Amino acid sequence: MRLNSSIEEHFRLAPTQKAALKKLGVTTVGDLLYHFPVRYGDTSEMRTIASLVGGELAVVFGKISGLKMSKGFRTKIAMAEGWVEDDTGKIKAVWFNQPYLAKMTAEGALVRIEGKVSERKKNSELYFSNPKIEMVNKLPIGVGDSLFGADGDPSSRAKLTTGQERHTLYPVYPESRGITSNWLYHAVGKIFSAKGGSASSGKVESFLDTVKDPIPPDILEKYNLPGIKTALVWIHAPQKVADAAAARKRFAFEEVFLIQLEKQRAKKDWQKNPSFIIDHAEEHIKKFTSRFSFPLTSTQEHAIAAILADFKKNFAMSRLLEGDVGSGKTAVAAATAYAAVTTKPRNQNFGNLQIAYMCPTEILAKQHFDSFIQYFSHLPINIGLITSSGCRKFPSKIAPNGWTNISRNQLLKWVANGEIPILIGTHALIQKSVKFKNLAYVIIDEQHRFGTAQRQKLVRKDHIAPHLLSMTATPIPRTLALTIYGDLDLTLLDEMPPGRKPIITAVVKPEERNATYEKIRKELQDGRQAFVICPRIEEPDPDKEFALQVKSAKTEAKRLKEKVFPEFEIAVMHSKLKDSEKEKVMEQFKDGEIHILVSTSVVEVGVNVPNATVIVVESAERFGLAQLHQLRGRVIRSTYQAYCYVFAETKTAKTLDRLKALQTAKNGFELAEYDLKFRGAGELSGGKQWGISDMAMEALQNLKMVEAARLEAARLIALDETLSRHPLLAEHVKNRSAEIHFE
Numbered sequence: 241m242r243l244n245s246s247i248e249e250h251f252r253l254a255p256t257q258k259a260a261l262k263k264l265g266v267t268t269v270g271d272l273l274y275h276f277p278v279r280y281g282d283t284s285e286m287r288t289i290a291s292l293v294g295g296e297l298a299v300v301f302g303k304i305s306g307l308k309m310s311k312g313f314r315t316k317i318a319m320a321e322g323w324v325e326d327d328t329g330k331i332k333a334v335w336f337n338q339p340y341l342a343k344m345t346a347e348g349a350l351v352r353i354e355g356k357v358s359e360r361k362k363n364s365e366l367y368f369s370n371p372k373i374e375m376v377n378k379l380p381i382g383v384g385d386s387l388f389g390a391d392g393d394p395s396s397r398a399k400l401t402t403g404q405e406r407h408t409l410y411p412v413y414p415e416s417r418g419i420t421s422n423w424l425y426h427a428v429g430k431i432f433s434a435k436g437g438s439a440s441s442g443k444v445e446s447f448l449d450t451v452k453d454p455i456p457p458d459i460l461e462k463y464n465l466p467g468i469k470t471a472l473v474w475i476h477a478p479q480k481v482a483d484a485a486a487a488r489k490r491f492a493f494e495e496v497f498l499i500q501l502e503k504q505r506a507k508k509d510w511q512k513n514p515s516f517i518i519d520h521a522e523e524h525i526k527k528f529t530s531r532f533s534f535p536l537t538s539t540q541e542h543a544i545a546a547i548l549a550d551f552k553k554n555f556a557m558s559r560l561l562e563g564d565v566g567s568g569k570t571a572v573a574a575a576t577a578y579a580a581v582t583t584k585p586r587n588q589n590f591g592n593l594q595i596a597y598m599c600p601t602e603i604l605a606k607q608h609f610d611s612f613i614q615y616f617s618h619l620p621i622n623i624g625l626i627t628s629s630g631c632r633k634f635p636s637k638i639a640p641n642g643w644t645n646i647s648r649n650q651l652l653k654w655v656a657n658g659e660i661p662i663l664i665g666t667h668a669l670i671q672k673s674v675k676f677k678n679l680a681y682v683i684i685d686e687q688h689r690f691g692t693a694q695r696q697k698l699v700r701k702d703h704i705a706p707h708l709l710s711m712t713a714t715p716i717p718r719t720l721a722l723t724i725y726g727d728l729d730l731t732l733l734d735e736m737p738p739g740r741k742p743i744i745t746a747v748v749k750p751e752e753r754n755a756t757y758e759k760i761r762k763e764l765q766d767g768r769q770a771f772v773i774c775p776r777i778e779e780p781d782p783d784k785e786f787a788l789q790v791k792s793a794k795t796e797a798k799r800l801k802e803k804v805f806p807e808f809e810i811a812v813m814h815s816k817l818k819d820s821e822k823e824k825v826m827e828q829f830k831d832g833e834i835h836i837l838v839s840t841s842v843v844e845v846g847v848n849v850p851n852a853t854v855i856v857v858e859s860a861e862r863f864g865l866a867q868l869h870q871l872r873g874r875v876i877r878s879t880y881q882a883y884c885y886v887f888a889e890t891k892t893a894k895t896l897d898r899l900k901a902l903q904t905a906k907n908g909f910e911l912a913e914y915d916l917k918f919r920g921a922g923e924l925s926g927g928k929q930w931g932i933s934d935m936a937m938e939a940l941q942n943l944k945m946v947e948a949a950r951l952e953a954a955r956l957i958a959l960d961e962t963l964s965r966h967p968l969l970a971e972h973v974k975n976r977s978a979e980i981h982f983e
Contacts, residue, residue, distance in 0.1 A: 241434045241447050243270035250434075251427060260418035272427060276475055276491065276935065277411030280484060281354075290328035294359030294366055301376065302326035304351045309339040324353050324368070333368040341373065350376050352422075374422035409478050428476050448472060454972040455494055459952050465490040492939035496723060496946055498976040499936070500953035501969070503726030508957055510695065510727065511555040513705035516586065516593055516680035518551035520579040528578045531618070532571060539735040540568050546731050547576045547709065557707035560725045563733025564908045565713045565873025566740065570608065572733070573597065573683050573709065574615040580681040580707075581621055581661040592621070592661035593680035596706075598669045600686045602627045602819050603826060607848055608685070609634075609664045613643065616662070624651050626665035626674070629819045633660070670697050684710045713873065715866045715908030717916045719940040722950055734909060743876050745884040747860075747899045756885050757804055763854050764808055764835055768880065770854035772796060772838045773871055775862045777814045791858040797838035808835035815842050841871065850878035860886040861895045865915050868899075869908050916941055
């Protein structure tokens with residue numbers, strides 16, 4: 241038996257079991273060993289049948305008999321029923337809509353039953369209703385007996401612990417139709433008892449003895465982590481809860497450590513590229529920023545200083561600037577861009593270094609083009625815009641204070657010969673047809689998947705690479721940022737510009753809707769504007785059984801115009817509109833011709849309308865907290881008081897409590913931490929997207945663990961960049977890199 245050997249080599253599998261295991265991601269012996277329990281039951285807490293009480297959740301072990309298929313007397317619902325018996329008595333078990341269980345379970349089989357104990361009103365008879373049923377090899381003895389046993393086998397649980405305590409914990413695994421937790425439980429037991437071949441001493445060693453630990457011994461010792469053999473036994477067959485916790489800690493550290501190794505190696509590779517040295521006097525930057533219509537915050541000044549310090553190094557910068565919506569990331573980008581474009585290329589006393597500013601959408605690219613014109617209009621600097629719908633250049637020869645449309649070929653020609661130092665656009669910026677003369681600085685806005693592969697496209701043939709600044713307004717917990725962006729230096733903007741009032745957020749129940757509309761009407765009458773966000777573009781197909789019955793932008797716009805706000809101009813925007821149509825609607829909204837813009841979440845990122853002070857989010861429970869936070873950021877672009885009304889269609893306490901976090905969290909960072917802590921790591925936005933396991937996501941609640949993994953990874957890569965002295969670790973990193981997908 242080997243870690244990479246197929247499950248099918250060692251287990252007889254029916255087609256349904258093969259499909260179920262594949263769905264669970266289990267195709268090899270190693271996959272099975274790393275398919276960890278989600279929780280643990282305790283046989284010491286099992287009940288005897290005689291002690292059961294109606295209404296409680298209980299676990300009983302016993303022999304099943306009298307199984308048969310039947311139908312409900314009145315409902316005619318197909319079901320299976322039978323009796324479970326132990327030494328103290330017997331109880332009936334009923335499975336509604338699951339008649340097949342009567343055929344699947346053998347008469348007289350030993351079973352574990354877990355579920356709610358119900359009670360009939362007529363005769364107070366107790367019975368299990370739809371309990372979970374698992375077949376077991378033997379019944380627990382007394383207060384519990386490990387199903388793995390303690391039979392003296394070298395690989396048995398007892399050999400890895402001290403004392404002869406009885407083992408009462410049993411693992412509960414993630415299941416899939418066709419594979420039960422019980423099957424997985426015994427499959428792992430079979431692997432534990434397998435032999436691994438002859439050891440050098442001539443003795444036959446257990447399979448677990450052949451599993452090599454990828455984590456270096458000094459790191460295990462430093463952080464008091466169990467070795468691989470002990471950890472595998474402790475996580476699958478713990479003697480006590482502390483064993484399982486120690487094992488989970490070890491495997492969580494291992495996963496984060498492997499990710500950090502990959503990211504630190506990518507960072508090291510990037511820093512091998514020489515870059516343009518941009519050495520600007522601080523007073524020149526201050527003179528430029530003094531023209532801004534607002535004073536810089538202390539965190540903006542710190543961010544600018546950190547970037548300028550990176551510019552002076554002889555290798556390419558790679559930095560993540562994370563800041564709330566409205567915290568002033570664009571101003572930081574402009575100030576540092578000024579330092580780049582007012583620096584001469586190496587060994588030249590003429591021309592400019594160039595910058596590329598990449599945006600996720602055309603609307604945002606055009607918005608930043610307008611912003612940079614305001615920042616740089618007093619300087620003799622050309623600014624270009626490239627999108628799929630056309631190209632622009634500032635200044636225009638005809639109108640020096642404005643821009644003009646130009647052909648794509650002409651723009652590319654001017655970029656290639658260095659006449660356009662600042663080029664703003666969408667992903668078209670990194671296409672092969674776009675060639676820069678002296679690209680020194682690349683700014684990436686909300687491009688979460690701009691990773692190592694895309695970055696390498698920016699490196700010139702002479703290996704000179706531009707400095708890279710990645711910016712995001714997506715609230716990310718610090719631990720997650722340190723992990724998924726482990727190859728970037730992190731700078732936070734956690735301070736809002738002076739004069740900005742905290743947004744007033746209210747979670748609105750259905751019965752409070754009309755009163756809220758009156759508050760919105762007052763804002764509109766005072767000259768302000770409003771966004772209304774809906775989850776869908778159009779009404780769902782009524783013939784589709786599982787279609788989400790939530791508000792649609794088109795229908796809601798019509799309803800608001802006819803029944804709620806007939807006196808105001810209302811327009812609709814969504815992703816199916818042509819770019820030219822979106823731009824027209826946004827221009828009308830910016831100019832105040834439209835009072836209410838009903839939209840999907842297409843306005844989530846970057847749209848800037850300072851006069852809009854109200855945002856309504858319909859069916860808010862359909863959005864994640866991070867997305868809701870970004871949406872409300874659309875209305876904190878001015879010194880006016882802003883309002884966010886979160887309309888919830890549900891009244892469930894859990895959903896309302898989650899939405900109320902929007903009212904209590906001071907900023908996006910705090911909200912992200914709330915999401916991680918209270919919603920659970922598995923639900924955190926992005927976890928599944930990045931390919932990080934739930935166990936590693938749990939680890940992200942532990943800042944010390946993440947920082948330790950990052951520190952050890954950086955230290956190891958500094959000493960052994962290719963991991964040639966750690967071949968097993970190199971193999972694990974390679975395998976892990978294939979699973980995670982940050983780009």
